[in-house]
Amino acid sequence: DVKVTQSSRYLVKRTGEKVFLECVQDMDHENMFWYRQDPGLGLRLIYFSYDVKMKEKGDIPEGYSVSREKKERFSLILESASTNQTSMYLCASSLMATGGAKNIQYFGAGTRLSVL
Amino acid sequence: AQSVTQPDIHITVSEGASLELRCNYSYGATPYLFWYVQSPGQGLQLLLKYFSGDTLVQGIKGFEAEFKRSQSSFNLRKPSVHWSDAAEYFCAVAPYGGSQGNLIFGKGTKLSVKP
Numbered sequence: 001d002v003k004v005t006q007s008s009r010y011l012v013k014r015t016g017e018k019v020f021l022e023c024v025q026d027m028d029h030e031n032m033f034w035y036r037q038d039p040g041l042g043l044r045l046i047y048f049s050y051d052v053k054m055k056e057k058g059d060i061p062e063g064y065s066v067s068r069e070k071k072e073r074f075s076l077i078l079e080s081a082s083t084n085q086t087s088m089y090l091c092a093s094s095l096m097a098t099g100g101a102k103n104i105q106y107f108g109a110g111t112r113l114s115v116l
Numbered sequence: 117a118q119s120v121t122q123p124d125i126h127i128t129v130s131e132g133a134s135l136e137l138r139c140n141y142s143y144g145a146t147p148y149l150f151w152y153v154q155s156p157g158q159g160l161q162l163l164l165k166y167f168s169g170d171t172l173v174q175g176i177k178g179f180e181a182e183f184k185r186s187q188s189s190f191n192l193r194k195p196s197v198h199w200s201d202a203a204e205y206f207c208a209v210a211p212y213g214g215s216q217g218n219l220i221f222g223k224g225t226k227l228s229v230k231p
Binding site: 004031033035040041042043045048050058090092094096100101102103104105106107108109110 | 125148150152157158159160161162165167168206210217218219221222223224
């Protein structure tokens with residue numbers, strides 16, 4: 001089974017802190033994604049990555065950056081956390097396949113971040 | 117731009133009753149379509165997917181979905197709901213013909229099950 005592990009289930013940080021959210025997948029997937037989930041808004045894509053050191057902006061990249069130094073690890077960075085970044089953050093990965101199979105994403109359990 | 121609409125924010129059904137969750141998408145060609153389920157405090161799990169071929173697809177946990185091109189819909193169904201089905205359900209479409217590997221999600225439908 002594919003396993004996507006997010007390092008923290010719950011995180012509480014102060015406004016202005018630099019925050020790192022870590023995600024590791026164990027299935028050698030090329031693609032990795034960071035989403036933010038808010039009630040009534042569903043999942044919104046922050047950043048994604050097709051390969052090591054590659055990154056692409058999603059729909060809401062402002063206030064976030066990412067790092068992918070190794071294939072299995074994709075980090076989301078909040079350079080200076082703000083209260084409006086309080087949310088559930090979900091990491092996902094998928095295989096670089098042909099056709100629809102490349103779009104099958106496997107999710108971690110999520111990190112609920114509170115910024116006070 | 118491609119989009120996914122789930123018109124029902126919250127649905128309550130009785131245990132043993134049938135279920136249909138609605139999903140409409142906007143996309144010119146035949147899209148890749150997905151249904152995911154999220155139990156409380158968990159990540160998303162893939163229920164089923166449609167790429168091509170038979171428009172009625174079977175998934176895990178007894179769920180099925182039907183792709184209707186004429187209605188731009190991909191509704192999720194289950195003949196008899198169990199209490200453990202209480203969760204949030206997300207419909208998703210792969211934009212740009214799936215070429216980028218990412219998904220666009222609907223805003224979700226929360227399912228409550230009455231005993």
